[in-house]
Amino acid sequence: MNVLETRGLAIGYRHRPVGEGIDLTLEADEVLCLLGPNGGGKTTLFRTLLGILPPLAGTARVLGRSLGDWPRAALATRLAYVPQSHAGLFAFTVEEVVLMGRTARLPRFATPSAHDRAVARDCLARLGIDHLAARIYTEISGGERQLALIARALAQEATVLILDEPTASLDFGNQLRVLKEVDALKARGFSILMSTHQPEHALRVADRIALLKAGRMVGQGPRALLTADALAALYGADTAEVAHSLPQLAKA
């Protein structure tokens, strides 16, 4: 069974469709990297897959069940979302931020229990940031915040992860750290859909890639699909220039 599957999916807002005819498949235990220019519909597609925007047409299934049939809290125990590292507003501790990942598993009127705290600590430890637990989320570095948000997704105990440009705005060291975690998560049995602007990151972690341009899926398949020609067409760039910048690309 495919973990995520869309067929003929149209995405967007009622008066402003963003994309249509999107067929996307995420298989179990794989990393699928979504690439495409800004404004191409990556964020809108994620919002739709998370059940925040209703599909305009077509179907979207999560673990075989149509998206509209998932109660919000039940979906959050299967599918977790890691947004781009953000500054945060109020001075929550890192542990409190991670505990928010437990919400879908709590009774409506409950606060996190000792067990939830143990899970949160464990998720922080798995990402090697347990020493940050008592620190204030708004005061740690961007890379540390990204890891904390991944820890929060782990605390949901979901098996499917959607990561929105997890390496954007991180320095090189933190990018490598996040990519290493994506590898580790895959090894632990997570199925991962992530968007990225950096083809070399897709080459590094992806099992398959999907190319989204102007709301249409223009390519989907194994990593070898990522050629200089394909990238040049995707971003409207010159093939020779792409090949020069990314010598590790497969030759067309």
Add this chain to the structure above:
Amino acid sequence: MKLAGQSTVLRLTVLSAPLLAALLAAFAFGPYPLSPAEALAALWAGPSAESDAATVMWQLRLPRILAGLLVGAALSAAGAAYQGMFRNPLVSPDILGVSAGAGLGAALAIYFGLSLAAVQALAFAGGLLAVAAVVFVAGRVRRHDPVLVLVLAGVAVGTLFGAGISLVKVLADPSVQLPSITFWLLGGLNVVSPGDLVLAAPLVAMGLLPMALLRWRVNLLSLSDEEAAALGVNVARLRSTLIVSATLVTAAAVSIAGVVGWIGLVVPHAVRLLVGPEFSRLLPASLLLGGGFLVAADTLARSAAAIELPLGILTALVGAPVFLWLLARPGRGGT
């Protein structure tokens, strides 16, 4: 002092100390001064004891102190909830226009000579109308910083409802209705009767109950809507529930004490500095410190000068500078 990491018992003890000090001062000070020992003796003697001290205590001071606790706790809790649910550290019941909306509803009810229950019902309706207008307008403005847009929309809607209140005053009968509207609008605890308290307290409790029950989930509203939704929260339903609760609490406070400004802004900030932003700690601490703050301010209002100072002047003297400081300081984040 950072209390966030301390045990619950220690935290509540430390937070209760200023409240107890405010209560003791409130029992003792006033035009008829009592020593703390005399004050406690008068309290102990009971309402039917025949001494001047007991009369002052039971007829005058105690209802007023209870009103201060109720109104201060209510406005502070509402402020804490509004700040969290709108992801906006600059809002409060008065800045969002809720107090002015509730004020217009209440002034209309007084103008038409309605009962106190109707005053409260119309105050609630006016408050809800104001917050709905602010949220609607702010939601349609996409070009500007959402934090400032919400504040500006609140100020404009508050001004509009304030104009409505002025209109009611112009139309009111100058000998009967006008004094009671004006008196009440000044914002103060001197007009609160025990009967008012009996009517307002259950409404405040009704509004606080959902906030207390949903205390963990409130935290998630300070994330972006899509993050909160992806974490399993029904964002629209949760936010509406909290808007109605916080507005009910505000309206109940406004309907008995008039528009007491600023406290709903200042207290949640002070409390976040002490216990952090986590709502299950923020709410009880806001209730304790908010009640204590208003009782202390009211004690000052009735004993600092020969005449009684309007309470709203004192809360504005503290609140407006704090607001300016929040606005001007770099980062404009939450405390």
